[in-house]
Amino acid sequence: MTHDLDTLAERLRTGDRRAxxxxxxxxxxxxxxxxxxxxxxxAKLADPRREALRIGLSxxxxxxKSTFIEAFGTRLTAQGLRVAVLAVDPSSARTGGSxxxxxxxxxxxxxxxxxxIRPSPSQSELGGVARRTREAVSLCEAAGFDVVLIETVGVGxxxxxxxxxxxxFVLLIAPGGGDELQGVKRGIMETADLILVNKADGDxxxxxxxxxxxxxxALRLLRKRPQDPQGFPKALTVSAETDEGLDAAWSxxxxxxxxRRAHGHWVARRAEQNARWFAEExxxxxxxxxxxxxxxxxxxxxxxxxxxxxxxxxxxxxxxxLDQLPEASGR
Amino acid sequence: MTHDLDTLAERLRTGDRRAxxxxxxxxxxxxxxxxxxxxxxxAKLADPRREALRIGLSxxxxxxKSTFIEAFGTRLTAQGLRVAVLAVDPSSARTGGSxxxxxxxxxxxxxxxxxxIRPSPSQSELGGVARRTREAVSLCEAAGFDVVLIETVGVGxxxxxxxxxxxxFVLLIAPGGGDELQGVKRGIMETADLILVNKADGDxxxxxxxxxxxxxxALRLLRKRPQDPQGFPKALTVSAETDEGLDAAWSxxxxxxxxRRAHGHWVARRAEQNARWFAEExxxxxxxxxxxxxxxxxxxxxxxxxxxxxxxxxxxxxxxxLDQLPEASGR
Numbered sequence: 001m002t003h004d005l006d007t008l009a010e011r012l013r014t015g016d017r018r019a020x021x022x023x024x025x026x027x028x029x030x031x032x033x034x035x036x037x038x039x040x041x042x043a044k045l046a047d048p049r050r051e052a053l054r055i056g057l058s059x060x061x062x063x064x065k066s067t068f069i070e071a072f073g074t075r076l077t078a079q080g081l082r083v084a085v086l087a088v089d090p091s092s093a094r095t096g097g098s099x100x101x102x103x104x105x106x107x108x109x110x111x112x113x114x115x116x117i118r119p120s121p122s123q124s125e126l127g128g129v130a131r132r133t134r135e136a137v138s139l140c141e142a143a144g145f146d147v148v149l150i151e152t153v154g155v156g157x158x159x160x161x162x163x164x165x166x167x168x169f170v171l172l173i174a175p176g177g178g179d180e181l182q183g184v185k186r187g188i189m190e191t192a193d194l195i196l197v198n199k200a201d202g203d204x205x206x207x208x209x210x211x212x213x214x215x216x217x218a219l220r221l222l223r224k225r226p227q228d229p230q231g232f233p234k235a236l237t238v239s240a241e242t243d244e245g246l247d248a249a250w251s252x253x254x255x256x257x258x259x260r261r262a263h264g265h266w267v268a269r270r271a272e273q274n275a276r277w278f279a280e281e282x283x284x285x286x287x288x289x290x291x292x293x294x295x296x297x298x299x300x301x302x303x304x305x306x307x308x309x310x311x312x313x314x315x316x317x318x319x320x321x322l323d324q325l326p327e328a329s330g331r
Numbered sequence: 332m333t334h335d336l337d338t339l340a341e342r343l344r345t346g347d348r349r350a351x352x353x354x355x356x357x358x359x360x361x362x363x364x365x366x367x368x369x370x371x372x373x374a375k376l377a378d379p380r381r382e383a384l385r386i387g388l389s390x391x392x393x394x395x396k397s398t399f400i401e402a403f404g405t406r407l408t409a410q411g412l413r414v415a416v417l418a419v420d421p422s423s424a425r426t427g428g429s430x431x432x433x434x435x436x437x438x439x440x441x442x443x444x445x446x447x448i449r450p451s452p453s454q455s456e457l458g459g460v461a462r463r464t465r466e467a468v469s470l471c472e473a474a475g476f477d478v479v480l481i482e483t484v485g486v487g488x489x490x491x492x493x494x495x496x497x498x499x500f501v502l503l504i505a506p507g508g509g510d511e512l513q514g515v516k517r518g519i520m521e522t523a524d525l526i527l528v529n530k531a532d533g534d535x536x537x538x539x540x541x542x543x544x545x546x547x548x549a550l551r552l553l554r555k556r557p558q559d560p561q562g563f564p565k566a567l568t569v570s571a572e573t574d575e576g577l578d579a580a581w582s583x584x585x586x587x588x589x590x591r592r593a594h595g596h597w598v599a600r601r602a603e604q605n606a607r608w609f610a611e612e613x614x615x616x617x618x619x620x621x622x623x624x625x626x627x628x629x630x631x632x633x634x635x636x637x638x639x640x641x642x643x644x645x646x647x648x649x650x651x652x653l654d655q656l657p658e659a660s661g662r
Contacts, residue, residue, distance in 0.1 A: 039646040048641035060391060131646075140646065176393075196513075271639035278638045281649030282631065286621060287614055289653070300613065307609045308602035310379030313469065315370040315462075316610030322620070 005037060009044045015144045017084070017116050024118055027135040030128075040136060045142040052084070052141045052148045053257055056166030058159045063174045064198045066105035067240040069149060072107070077114035078234045081147055083096050084140040085109070086134050086160050089120035089154040116145065130161050131284070134277055137165055163191045164273055167266065168253055173215070175207035189233040190222055193233050193256055196249055200237035208237045227269070299324060340375045346413070346475045348447050352410050355449055358466040361459075373466060376473035383415070383472045383479045384588055389490045394505045395529045397436035398571040400480060404437070408445035412473060412478055413592040416440070417482040417492050418453035419464050446477065461492050464616070465608055468496055494522045495604055498597065499584055501525045504546070506538035521553055524564050524587055527580055531568035533572030539568045558596040563587055630655060 011019035027038040060066045073083045085106070109115045118136065120129065133150065152162040160194045163169045171192040189195075195215045200208035213234035234252060238245035260266040290296055299321050306312035342350035358369040390396045399610075404414045415439070431440065440446045449467065451460065471479045483493040494500045502523040526546045531539035546566035565583060569576035591597040621627055630652050637643035 020413045038535060039650055042644040044645045046642055046644050103593070135644075135646070217426075270641070274638045274641065274645060275635050278645040278648050279631070281645045282627075282652050283618055283621070285649050285653040286617060286656070290613070290617060300610070304606050304609060307605045307641075310601070310605065311377055313370070313373040313377050313466075314605060314609040315466070316374045317609050318616050319370055321613050322616040325617070325620075 003113050005044065009041060009142075012139065012143050014046065017143075018300075020116060020139055020143045021118070023139045024132075024136045027139065028132045038135065042138060045139065047142060050141050050144060052137075052145045053253070054137060054148045054150065054165065055253065056162040056169040057149055057151045057172060058153070058162060058169070059172030059198075061153060063172050064240050065151060065153075065172055068172055068238070069151060070106040070109050071240040071243055072246050072249070073109045073115055075243065076110065076250065077109075077112050077145055080114070082114045082116075082145045083109075083147045084116040084118070084125075084135055084143075084145040084147065084301060085149045085151065086118050086136050086140070087120040088129055088150060088158050103265045108176065116140065116143075129158075130165075131281070133162075134165050159191065164276065167269065168193045168261070170196060170249075170253070172196050172198050173197055173211070175204045175211045189218065190225075193228070194249065194252060195219070195233065195235040196245075197235065197237045198240055200245060201239040201242045205237075205239075208239075212237045218260055227260060229256065229263075229266040232256055296321060296325065336372050338376065340372060340388065340473075343376065343470065343474050348474075351415075351447060351470055351474045352449070354470045355463075355467045358470065359463045369466065372380050373469060376470065378473060378570060381472050381475060383468075383476050384584070385468060385479045385481065385496065385498045386483045386584065387493040387500040388480055388503060389484070389493060389500070390503030390529075394482060394503050395571055396482060396503055398482075399503055399529055399569070400482060401437040401440050402571040402574055403580070404440045404446055404480065404532070405443065406477055407581065408440075408443050411445070413445045413474040413476045414440075414443075414448075415447040415449070415479045417449050417464055417479065417481050418451040419460055419481060419489050431511075447471065447474075460489075461496075462612070464493075465496050490522065495607065498591070498600065499524045500588060501527060501584070503519065503527050503529050504542070506530055506535045506542045515599040520549065521556075524559070525580065525583060526550070527576075528566065528568045529571055532573045536568075536570075539570075543568045558591060558600070560587065560590040560594075566596070597619040600633050627652060627656065641658075 008019055008023060012023055026034055026041065029035065029038070057065065057069070059068075069085055073085060076083050106117060110117050137148050137150065150162050150166055152158045169191050171189075171194070173195060175197055195209045195212075197212040197215070200212075200318060212235045219233050219235060236245055236249055236252065238249055240246075257266070259268070303312065303317040303320060307314055307317045334400060339350055343354055357372065360366070360369070388396065390399075400416055404416060407414050441448050468479050468481065479496055479546060481493050481497055485487045492631060499520050502520075502525070504526060506528055526543075526545040528546070529540045531543075543566045550564050550566060567576055567580055567583065571577075571581055581629070588597070591600070634643065634648040634651060638645055638648045
């Protein structure tokens with residue numbers, strides 16, 4: 001596929017969802033010519049005035065993430081907001097996604113003209129997924145979306161990755177007893193700006209209320225962060241079934257975003273995220289070069305045999321390869 | 332700290348746990364001189380004949396992972412086996428660990444003279460944790476341990492990482508209904524050699540049996556892998572409280588390991604893992620060099636300002652930095 005990049009950029013800027021989908025396909029591509037086009041397209045579209053609220057959303061399987069996004073997203077579009085949903089799912093790298101596809105769980109939202117839903121790409125490594133998602137976020141902003149929801153599953157590295165491309169980070173959890181509370185890692189608690197206890201309806205309502213109180217208590221034990229106004233991070237109950245609590249959750253997100261804007265944290269956080277992304281891009285590019293260098297490839301193949309049979313440790317073999325490389329500054 | 336590496340290697344080879352602990356501290360260190368020593372120590376100790384059964388163990392918070400390791404590990408040491416327990420916990424990178432330390436949950440095992448327990452290191456990036464854990468596994472093998480349990484939490488990249496340094500991968504889950512089954516990602520299901528449904532005791536026993544049957548059914552839906560004998564992967568119930576099912580689980584692990592040894596999969600898998608680790612070491616070393624190069628650092632600082640304010644996309648800025656680097660093969 002060749003792209004008339006100017007036309008694509010122009011159509012994308014008008015908010016055309018098909019142009020947006022095509023542009024995301026371009027940034028997802030592994031082909032070198034597509035990568036060059038993607039870089040050019042992103043440079044054309046760079047416009048700091050087009051800015052969405054980027055909300056990272058995490059929760060382990062079973063907490064009702066898709067149902068939440070369906071209900072929450074529909075509420076935002078009903079207010080006239082344009083909402084994009086992107087996903088970072090490291091487990092889909094291997095098999096191409098969860099047993100149930102996400103889009104089928106967001107039927108209403110996927111038909112909504114103010115919404116745009118894009119499932120996780122099936123890329124081979126988390127680094128690739130990260131780049132594609134960061135660039136897709138930029139494209140959604142250039143297309144004039146007001147809110148970009150970046151969804152991820154559970155604990156681990158994918159959560160950190162999503163937090164690093166979001167303005168706000170929301171952790172969705174299920175109602176549960178004291179045991180579960182102990183199981184939540186401090187690292188995740190400290191990343192969250194808002195903890196939403198889902199399924200606060202029917203039989204589960206009182207359990208959800210208790211769980212939210214438990215988490216609110218736990219959050220108070222953590223060190224106050226400079227980027228938080230009084231009372232944040234908060235733990236609230238929501239129900240994606242009855243819509244209860246969704247408006248309150250949205251108000252809290254807006255209040256937090258406004259406060260951070262007013263106090264300089266918004267700009268500082270985005271600048272820091274951009275800087276980190278830039279460094280990451282340089283690293284990735286460097287690795288791609290190394291893979292193309294014949295001398296390095298030859299040395300690695302030669303040492304690989306001894307590494308494979310266990311007589312030479314990988315660290316010692318790597319030291320030998322690196323010793324034969326030219327200095328980066330040796331021009 | 333300076334190390335007489337020959338003495339350390341000798342003591343470690345006799346199975347001395349203090350020497351093992353010191354050696355792991357050395358591979359965990361970020362100092363350049365320590366790294367050189369660690370590389371030398373690992374080369375001294377490289378001995379393909381000293382091989383443990385490396386068991387990767389994953390489970391989300393709350394499934395009873397520590398209790399399981401305590402019960403399972405104690406059973407192995409009672410048979411005369413020497414058992415090492417290592418942990419990969421990406422969330423501990425930020426805050427130094429979970430709210431409850433793991434060692435306090437494995438009181439019996441941590442006092443057992445045939446066991447060695449080492450908590451997750453608090454390193455800043457998953458790559459560092461991965462290297463340290465892989466090298467710690469090698470050190471445990473050199474120290475003559477028979478079984479190395481490598482524990483990790485939940486879904487995501489840390490699970491893949493642990494699977495890539497294990498001979499067997501065990502997924503520990505809690506009893507639950509059909510909903511949870513749908514939530515398990517195929518990528519994780521396909522990584523597991525054995526799914527153990529924990530808490531199969533008291534009130535939970537019948538739920539655990541049902542869950543195991545559900546997972547066994549789901550596993551049958553997956554494509555057969557060449558490295559599996561008939562009937563694998565399996566789903567079984569265990570109870571870390573009553574010890575029920577632990578011996579059966581161990582028998583299955585041994586049977587699977589023996590089959591893979593006999594059919595060449597064991598050697599092939601280890602060779603492939605070593606090759607991947609080698610490539611990773613080369614990448615890490617290359618990145619470390621880049622950080623030390625003044626010209627690259629200067630270019631990055633200059634472009635960083637435009638990246639930070641959003642007028643230059645990170646991908647375009649990275650392309651400019653990479654364009655000024657010398658060719659890797661330009662010697």
